[in-house]
Amino acid sequence: MPAKRTRLFVVLMLVSIVAVCAIPAAAAKYPQPKLWEHSTPGVDRMPFVYGDTLYYVRDYDIYYSVWDNAARAWSEPKEVPGT
Known part of the structure; x- marks a missing residue:
């Protein structure tokens, strides 16, 4: 039983690491936002x-x-x- 828990823990940790590492890669797909050329100081x-x-x-x-x-x-x- 402890071996199953250890394997489950290792798998969950690896999945978590992969998910966290994928966040910056996904964010890198989008360019920086820029102001619209017709923007004004108004609301x-x-x-x-x-x-x-x-x-x-x-x-x-x-x-x-x-x-x-x-x-x-x-x-x-x-x-x-x-x-």
Whole structure:
């Protein structure tokens, strides 16, 4: 019985070591976050993407920006009409 417990302990330790070593490798897949080119010192919140359009709130006004595939960039943000 002690041999089974020892084997189980060793297996659990090895699995734990492999899992802990895999965390930095998984985190290395993602690039560092960067600010959006249209960021401002105002309060930008509640982003929502619908298709190729990004909607968000800046200082309680609703804005949108459209993704341009050819330029590979977001358009200059515009206020949503009627808000």
